[in-house]
């Protein structure tokens with residue numbers, strides 16, 4: 001049987017009973033698969049564990065509570081029942097997954113620079129806490145995304161972060177700022193109260209690792225998407 005889903009995983013999440021998660025890696029060459037085909041393939045592979053719920057991602061910080069039908073506009077989501085798997089589509093933007101092993105709840109966020117500046121990871125954690133989670137119980141993981149090695153940005157983007165951005169930008173080889181999206185989101189997770197030792201990550205750069213990931217910066221508008229997913233399996 002041919003492989004239908006390949007994904008990077010974090011050990012701390014694999015230890016949580018009943019949890020299903022992954023940071024998808026592409027199976028074929030760049031551009032080999034239409035996004036709708038990726039959605040169908042991943043949804044059917046995960047169907048035993050639950051229903052894959054996707055969003056219409058718009059680079060904001062709105063959080064949606066599962067379940068839903070269709071693909072509503074939002075960039076983060078929370079699920080508090082088994083059988084609901086949250087999916088975040090990326091091709092350079094950073095996926096952020098959060099798990100409450102006590103309450104069997106999960107959150108997921110899509111964090112490009114706009115979502116990061118708007119605090120989408122912070123909002124995702126806040127939605128879990130609003131549902132009864134204690135921040136110190138949470139586990140978080142950031143997934144593959146464009147690294148500071150490759151993420152040269154303009155000065156106007158630098159300005160969007162204001163003073164708070166001082167720690168996340170470094171001058172690159174051409175003198176323009178490079179953004180560390182992962183560092184910015186890890187800080188939001190810490191500031192939301194998740195202990196540093198409970199924040200994990202798959203720190204691959206999607207643009208550097210052409211063998212594993214789609215990349216908008218590398219492949220342009222027609223780049224495929226990876227689906228990053230998290231949820232508790234249906235019982």
Ligand SMILES: [Zn+2]
Pocket residue numbers: 146147148149150205206207208
């Ligand atoms: Zn890179």
